[in-house]
Amino acid sequence: xxxxxxxxxxxxxxxxxxxxxxxxxxxxxxxxxxxxxxxxxxxxxxxxxxxxxxxxxxxxxxxxxxxxxxxxxxxxxxxxxxxxxxxxxxxxxxxxxxxxxxxxxxxxxxxxxxxxxxxxxxxxxxxxxxxxxxxxxxxxxxxxxxxxxxxxxxxxxxxxxxxxxxxxxxxxxxxxxxxxxxxxxxxxxxxxxxxxxxxxxxxxxxxxxxxxxxxxxxxxxxxxxxxxxxxxxxxxxxxxxxxxxxxxxxxxxxxxxxxxxxxxxxxxxxxxxxxxxxxxxxxxxxxxxxxxxxxxxxxxxxxxxxxxxxxxxxxxxxxxxxxxxxxxxxxxxxxxxxxxxxxxxxxxxxxxxxxxxxxxxxxxxxxxxxxxxxx
Numbered sequence: 001x002x003x004x005x006x007x008x009x010x011x012x013x014x015x016x017x018x019x020x021x022x023x024x025x026x027x028x029x030x031x032x033x034x035x036x037x038x039x040x041x042x043x044x045x046x047x048x049x050x051x052x053x054x055x056x057x058x059x060x061x062x063x064x065x066x067x068x069x070x071x072x073x074x075x076x077x078x079x080x081x082x083x084x085x086x087x088x089x090x091x092x093x094x095x096x097x098x099x100x101x102x103x104x105x106x107x108x109x110x111x112x113x114x115x116x117x118x119x120x121x122x123x124x125x126x127x128x129x130x131x132x133x134x135x136x137x138x139x140x141x142x143x144x145x146x147x148x149x150x151x152x153x154x155x156x157x158x159x160x161x162x163x164x165x166x167x168x169x170x171x172x173x174x175x176x177x178x179x180x181x182x183x184x185x186x187x188x189x190x191x192x193x194x195x196x197x198x199x200x201x202x203x204x205x206x207x208x209x210x211x212x213x214x215x216x217x218x219x220x221x222x223x224x225x226x227x228x229x230x231x232x233x234x235x236x237x238x239x240x241x242x243x244x245x246x247x248x249x250x251x252x253x254x255x256x257x258x259x260x261x262x263x264x265x266x267x268x269x270x271x272x273x274x275x276x277x278x279x280x281x282x283x284x285x286x287x288x289x290x291x292x293x294x295x296x297x298x299x300x301x302x303x304x305x306x307x308x309x310x311x312x313x314x315x316x317x318x319x320x321x322x323x324x325x326x327x328x329x330x331x332x333x334x335x336x337x338x339x340x341x342x343x344x345x346x347x348x349x350x351x352x353x354x355x356x357x358x359x360x361x362x363x364x365x366x367x368x369x370x371x372x373x374x375x
Contacts, residue, residue, distance in 0.1 A: 054084040055320055056104030057139075060117040061092040064232065064263055065289045066309065067115065070140070073313035074113065081317050092231055094121045101125035105132055111320050112136045118191035119144040119339075135323050137316060138344065142193040145340040151329060152337050152346040153316045155307045157194045160351045161201020161260070163305050164284040167353070168202075168256055171282055171302070174209050183215045183256035184244055185227040186237050186264045193339075198260040198286070199224050206258070215256070218248040229264050237267030245275045253278040259285050262292040262304055269300050288354050288363060293374055296356050306354040306362050315347055 055078050059071045071087050078085045086104050090097035094117050104112060105128050112134055116122055119142055129136050130148035138152045168174070172181055183206075188195030209215040210222065221227050221244075229237050237259070245254070254276065259265035265285035269292075272280070285292050285304040295301040315330075322329045331345040338344075354362050363369045 053082070053324060054086060054107070054109045056101065056107075056109035056112045057085060057087045058097055058101050058104065058112065058114045058116075059087065059089045060097065060115055060141075062089045063092060066287050070115065070309045070313065073310050074139075074316065077313045077317040078320070081321065083320070090117060092117055094118050098122060098125045102128055105129055105134060109134065111323055113139050113316055113320070114143060115139040116141045116143050119193045120191070122146065137319060137323075138339075139316060140194070140312065142337055142339050142344065144193060147341040149339060149341075149344050150323070151319055151331065152344045153312060153319060154194070154346065154348060155312065155351045156348040157197035158201040158336075160286055160305045160307070161198040161203070162205060163201075163351065163353055164198075164258060164260075164286070164303075165202035165205035167284060167303050168258065168282060169205060169209075172255070174214055177214065180213060181215055181255040182249070182253065183210075183217055183258060184219055184241070184254060185217065185222065186229060186241065186257065186259045186268055187224055187227045188260045188264065189230055189232050190225070190228040191230070192232070195228065195260060196224060199227075202258055202260075202284075218252070219244045229260075229267075232261060232263045234263045234267040234270070237264040238270045239267075241268045241271035242275050245271060249276060249278060254281045255279075257281050257283045259283060261286040262289040262301075263287075265301055265304075266292055266295070269295055273300075286351075288359070288368075290369065290373055293354075293359055293363065293369070296354075296359060297374065299356070303353065303355045305351045307349070307351050308366070308368065310368070312349050315349060319347065 057071065057074050059067050062068055067089070071089065075085045075087050086107065086109060088100040090100055097117050101112065101114060101122065102125050112129055114122070114136060116138065122143055123146060126136065126143065126146040126148040135150040136143070136148050138149050140154045142152055143149045187199045206215060210217065257268045259268055262285040265283055268283060283301045285301055286307070288304045288306045292301055292304055296304060319329050329345070331347050333346040333348050334343060337346045352362065364371055
């Protein structure tokens with residue numbers, strides 16, 4: 001995995017929250033344009049829409065709030081652009097998702113947008129897409145070990161982890177302190193390529209403090225394989241944290257819970273509520289899910305990294321139009337995301353920092369949530 005050299009200052013990330021959206025630095029690539037031309041006969045409508053053009057959108061599950069929002073945003077944007085949309089959710093079952101994608105191909109979809117359940121488990125469906133010359137955009141999760149992937153659209157996932165790690169450093173002034181703090185780590189699904197980027201982004205900042213003893217992980221669980229949470233499941237994160245708390249923090253304080261996203265953070269918060277009597281720790285998260293935002297307001301979660309899926313959906317709709325019209329496709333990263341068959345041209349949207357002080361501006365004023373939803 002190629003490490004990106006980033007200098008992420010929390011204050012800069014907070015300032016960036018004034019400008020929620022995708023990054024503006026853009027390169028272009030012609031990759032996949034020829035295949036796109038073979039996949040559709042015409043695309044004349046302004047904005048890339050074409051009568052009868054069909055886009056298949058494969059989402060992993062309805063169990064997590066964010067995928068419901070992603071699917072709804074994607075369908076709304078694509079239909080507004082004039083496309084027919086086949087939106088499917090796979091209930092976190094890989095074979096179901098494979099079958100859904102194959103059905104999309106057989107039903108005449110001209111482009112596929114796929115948020116994979118497991119990035120390495122879609123080989124059969126990807127082979128069929130390649131055979132039919134149907135371009136594939138991997139949506140927020142990179143599809144691995146396939147040369148059928150034309151593009152990847154996501155957020156800067158390494159930076160997500162960096163924002164979380166920098167928050168911890170700044171809140172506890174780790175660069176200048178002589179104190180020792182305890183920390184436990186809850187990472188994401190090992191089948192999700194993004195989970196490693198989140199973990200590495202944070203740990204690349206925090207590992208020096210672990211090595212010199214400023215941060216102590218009493219459970220001893222530090223490596224990604226030890227802290228990963230299959231399917232990002234809240235219940236799994238809760239069960240694991242309950243075990244860690246009873247074994248290591250019955251009498252001692254836990255100062256930091258580094259959680260890669262909000263579903264795992266919610267599990268950790270549930271475990272803390274049920275099994276922990278010490279001083280409440282810093283808890284990080286990602287996605288600004290409704291329950292987590294409520295917890296943030298209540299002081300049960302310290303921060304979350306906001307990824308406005310509306311901007312990601314808009315970018316993917318733009319890419320779909322560019323593909324179908326045979327135009328160069330906007331990307332801003334051609335180095336980082338190697339799926340095992342080569343580097344996939346990518347567009348990275350910008351994640352921003354959220355906490356109880358700026359959530360209204362980010363989430364309510366922007367129309368992402370209503371005030372009633374956060375009551």
